[in-house]
Amino acid sequence: MTTLPTEAAAPVVPVTEPPAPRPPKKPRLIGTTAWYATALFICAVMVVPLLWMITIGLKSRTAVFDIPPKLLPTEWTWSNFVNGPEAIHFPRLLLNSTVITALSVLGGVLTAMMAGYALARLRFPGRKLWFYLFVGSMLLPGVVGLIPLFQLYKNIGWYDTWLPLIVPAFLGGNPLFIFLARQYFLAIPYSIDEAAKIDGAGHFRIFTQVMLPLTRPAWITMAILAFQASWNDFLNPLVYLYSSEKWPLSVGMASFISAFAGQTPDWSYYMATNLLYMLPPLIVFFAAQRYFIQGLGALGSTNQK
Amino acid sequence: MSRNAGSDVKAAYLFIAPAIIGFTVFVVYPLIRSFYLSLTRYNGLTDPVFVGLGNFRRLFTVDPAFWPSLRATGYLVLLYVPLSLVLGLALAMFCNQRFAGVRLVRTLAYLPVVLPAIATITLWKFIMNPQVGLLNTILERLHLPTSLWLQSPAMSMPSVVLVMLWGVGGTMIIFLAALQAVPTELYEAARVDGAGSASVFFRITLPMISPIMLLQVILQTTAALQTFNQPKILTNGGPGFSTNVLMLSIYNNGFPNLGRIPQLGYASAQVWVLFILIIAVIALTAKFTSLWTYSDNTPD
Numbered sequence: 001m002t003t004l005p006t007e008a009a010a011p012v013v014p015v016t017e018p019p020a021p022r023p024p025k026k027p028r029l030i031g032t033t034a035w036y037a038t039a040l041f042i043c044a045v046m047v048v049p050l051l052w053m054i055t056i057g058l059k060s061r062t063a064v065f066d067i068p069p070k071l072l073p074t075e076w077t078w079s080n081f082v083n084g085p086e087a088i089h090f091p092r093l094l095l096n097s098t099v100i101t102a103l104s105v106l107g108g109v110l111t112a113m114m115a116g117y118a119l120a121r122l123r124f125p126g127r128k129l130w131f132y133l134f135v136g137s138m139l140l141p142g143v144v145g146l147i148p149l150f151q152l153y154k155n156i157g158w159y160d161t162w163l164p165l166i167v168p169a170f171l172g173g174n175p176l177f178i179f180l181a182r183q184y185f186l187a188i189p190y191s192i193d194e195a196a197k198i199d200g201a202g203h204f205r206i207f208t209q210v211m212l213p214l215t216r217p218a219w220i221t222m223a224i225l226a227f228q229a230s231w232n233d234f235l236n237p238l239v240y241l242y243s244s245e246k247w248p249l250s251v252g253m254a255s256f257i258s259a260f261a262g263q264t265p266d267w268s269y270y271m272a273t274n275l276l277y278m279l280p281p282l283i284v285f286f287a288a289q290r291y292f293i294q295g296l297g298a299l300g301s302t303n304q305k
Numbered sequence: 306m307s308r309n310a311g312s313d314v315k316a317a318y319l320f321i322a323p324a325i326i327g328f329t330v331f332v333v334y335p336l337i338r339s340f341y342l343s344l345t346r347y348n349g350l351t352d353p354v355f356v357g358l359g360n361f362r363r364l365f366t367v368d369p370a371f372w373p374s375l376r377a378t379g380y381l382v383l384l385y386v387p388l389s390l391v392l393g394l395a396l397a398m399f400c401n402q403r404f405a406g407v408r409l410v411r412t413l414a415y416l417p418v419v420l421p422a423i424a425t426i427t428l429w430k431f432i433m434n435p436q437v438g439l440l441n442t443i444l445e446r447l448h449l450p451t452s453l454w455l456q457s458p459a460m461s462m463p464s465v466v467l468v469m470l471w472g473v474g475g476t477m478i479i480f481l482a483a484l485q486a487v488p489t490e491l492y493e494a495a496r497v498d499g500a501g502s503a504s505v506f507f508r509i510t511l512p513m514i515s516p517i518m519l520l521q522v523i524l525q526t527t528a529a530l531q532t533f534n535q536p537k538i539l540t541n542g543g544p545g546f547s548t549n550v551l552m553l554s555i556y557n558n559g560f561p562n563l564g565r566i567p568q569l570g571y572a573s574a575q576v577w578v579l580f581i582l583i584i585a586v587i588a589l590t591a592k593f594t595s596l597w598t599y600s601d602n603t604p605d
Contacts, residue, residue, distance in 0.1 A: 038399065039410045046413045046474075052439045053428050065437055111323040118320035122313045130321060137332045141531055141583055143552060143576055145331055147559050147569050148338035151349060171327025178324060203316040232421045234534050239560055250423045254538055257427050267431055278424050285419040289412070 057081070057272035064267045077268065084269030085276060088256050089245075094276075097248040100165050100237075101230040107170035108177060108226040109219050115172055116181020117207050121193060131182065134175045142235075150239060164240040165233070165248075174229070177222045184218035185211070221291045224284060231281060249277050343577045347570035360574035371575075373546035374554040377462065378582075381536075381550055382529045384466045389525055390518070393476025398510075400477065401484045411481070415474035426538045429468040430455065433539075455540050458547045465535050465548055476521065483517040484510070519594055526586045530579060551579050 056064060057080055059073040085091070118124070119131050153164045172178060188211070196206045212219070234250045241247055244255070256270050318325075343360060345353035364371045400411045417425055432439045433454035441451040454464040487510065495505050511518075533552040536542060542549035542557075559572030 032404070035399075035402065035404055036406075039404070039406065042396070042399070042410055043413045045471075046416055049428060049432055049439065049471075050416075052432070056431070111327070114320040115324035118317040122317035122320070124314040124317035127317070130325065133328060134324065137328060139527070139583075139587065140332055140336070141527065141580060143531055143555065144339050144580055145335035146555075147342060147573050147576065148335040149331070150559075151338075151569070152334075154349070168327060168331055170323060171330065172324030173327065203312075203320070207320070228419070232423065234423050234537075235556075239556075250421060253421075253423050253427060257430065257538075270427070271431070274424050274428060278420050281419050281421060285416075 053271045054275060056268055057084070057275055059268050061266055061268050080268050080272035081276070084266070084272040087266065087269050088252050088273060090249075090252075090273055090276065092245060093247060093249045093252040096162075096246060097231060097250075100162055100248055101227055103162075103166045104169035104173070104230045105223050105226040107166065108173035109222045111170055111172050112174065112177030112222060113181050113212070113215070113219055114207070115178045116183075116185050117211060119178070119182045120185035121188075121190070121211075122203070134172070134178045138175045138179070146235075146239065153240060159240065160242045160246065162241075162246065165230070165236055169226070169230075174226065177226070180222060181215070181218060184215050188214055217291065220288065224288055224291055227284060228281060253277055339573050339576055342570050342573035344574075345570040347568075347573075349567045349569050353570060356570070360571050361578075363571070364574055364578065370546060370549065370554060374549050374551050375578075377547065377549055378530060378532075378551045380462050381466060381532055381548075382526055384463065385469055385529050385532075386522070386525050388466065388470055389473055389476050390521060392470065392473045393521075394480050394514075394518075396473060396477040397480035397484055400481060411477075414477055417471045418475040418478075422534050423538065425471065426468060426535055429471065430539050433464055433468075456544060458544045461540055461544060461547045465539055468535055468539060469532070476525070479517065479521060480514065483514040487513045519590065523587055523590050526590075527583045530583055530586070551575060555579070 055072055058076050058078065059080075060075055060077045063073060063075070115134070119127060119134075149164070150159075153159050158164050158167075192210060192214070193206055196210050201210070231248075232250060233248075234254065237248050237251045238254075241251065244252070247255075253270075253274065256273070342353060344355060344357060346356050346359070347353035396414055400407055400414065435441055435451070435453045435456060438454075440454065444451045452460050452464075455461050491509050491513070492505065495509055500508070531552055532550055533556065536548045536550050536553050537556070540548040542553050555572045555575045558568045558575065561567055
């Protein structure tokens with residue numbers, strides 16, 4: 001009986017494994033019950049905080065502090081979903097985040113694909129050296145760059161602009177992406193380039209018209225990872241952006257809850273807005289779930305060459 | 306052919322140029338510059354003044370906040386990394402079984418990883434509110450002891466780690482991929498030989514996933530050493546210095562609140578302490594690799 005509800009939900013997720021039948025051995029009823037009890041517990045730990053967040057988002061501003069706390073709101077305050085976002089200028093922050101994220105995804109994926117193409121498919125002196133340098137730089141902690149780059153941006157007038165958040169992406173951005181791109185390009189048969197070359201295509205045309213369509217899974221995976229990294233980034237915008245009207249959502253949301261001058265933050269406003277902040281990554285996740293898993297599988301196997 | 310090869314070189318450097326510029330500006334330059342700054346006194350406005358190892362001397366012998374921050378960082382790493390690996394592997398093995406609905410469990414376990422870090426951290430700050438938070442509400446209903454969580458000096462770091470562990474689904478997914486790559490024949494052979502589940506785990510599963518395990522030890526330790534978001538938002542280093550990890554200390558020295566003078570040279574020295582710690586972790590893990598990881602002997 002316990003299996004029924006989840007059984008119905010399962011097929012929504014794309015099938016990734018062979019549908020091997022469960023071995024029809026002795027009925028392991030106790031094992032099954034224990035498994036589902038544990039599964040229920042895991043799901044609760046992951047989902048209950050989010051459900052609770054939604055109920056807080058629906059409570060009135062004072063009901064949040066009722067003692068003892070009630071699990072469900074007594075009056076459902078839908079207006080929090082309007083007033084909350086208004087209180088932190090959500091539309092502006094959303095626009096900022098969207099522009100920053102879109103540009104850094106574009107730059108990060110494009111330049112990593114270009115570098116990966118050169119490293120995997122073109123012969124040139126220094127190709128091994130550059131590959132090792134890029135891979136090695138993955139180990140460099142980001143914090144090493146923080147202070148020198150902060151000063152650099154200040155000196156060239158980029159402080160308090162979006163450029164420090166976007167331009168690095170257009171300059172190779174994430175070495176991990178270069179690595180992933182190279183691995184993917186290596187797996188494509190060379191006869192394809194040869195055929196295109198015979199047809200008179202140059203490297204630019206081979207890259208844009210032959211390689212990009214063939215490597216779709218790779219760059220979609222990278223785009224998702226880049227989207228997540230940029231959307232979630234907190235430290236960089238915190239350091240490089242001073243004016244609140246230029247902040248992305250991450251910094252705006254964090255400033256929402258830091259109590260200014262002893263003021264208590266508005267938790268119900270906050271939770272309602274937080275839900276909106278979570279929505280874009282959630283939508284991306286459910287729309288492109290298999291790329292998430294693929295990308296992380298690739299991360300997991302990075303040491304296997 | 307040689308003409309062709311020449312055009313290859315030109316094209317290659319065109320394609321790779323952005324990455325090379327980026328490597329120079331964002332890796333080589335900061336590395337050299339930050340090392341130089343660590344040997345200076347520098348407020349970001351006037352020119353840096355060379356002080357030799359003065360910053361490091363001040364760190365290790367004078368600064369009352371440095372050793373606590375090192376201790377807090379070590380505590381966080383030692384608490385978080387083993388728990389994350391054990392729970393991640395347990396969750397992966399749990400989700401690697403064939404039950405109806407297992408995909409739903411897997412998806413939900415991964416859900417917190419997808420959500421923006423700031424969104425989940427701030428949510429947990431409220432969940433851990435001692436008076437009205439969800440955690441104490443549930444514990445009270447179950448008649449279990451409650452806690453001050455982030456507000457208690459003893460519980461603050463475990464609470465921060467608890468929040469980080471909510472994202473254990475990220476570790477799970479990687480171990481799941483590793484588990485699924487283990488050839489099933491090995492398990493079948495073990496079953497034929499009548500091996501118990503404990504010996505299957507220790508003699509097959511663990512050795513087979515040891516390369517991934519090693520990589521995870523390195524990646525998670527280096528990431529944990531650089532933890533910033535959670536302590537910054539949950540506790541801002543408090544109460545006392547209990548969660549004032551190295552990254553937070555670097556941030557506060559280098560980018561202080563308005564009205565205080567940035568100590569960029571001093572913060573750079575702290576960055577280098579952190580950097581050396583990270584290199585040490587990688588070197589040590591790599592040194593012990595041959596002792597406990599499985600390799601299928603394919604040198605290349």
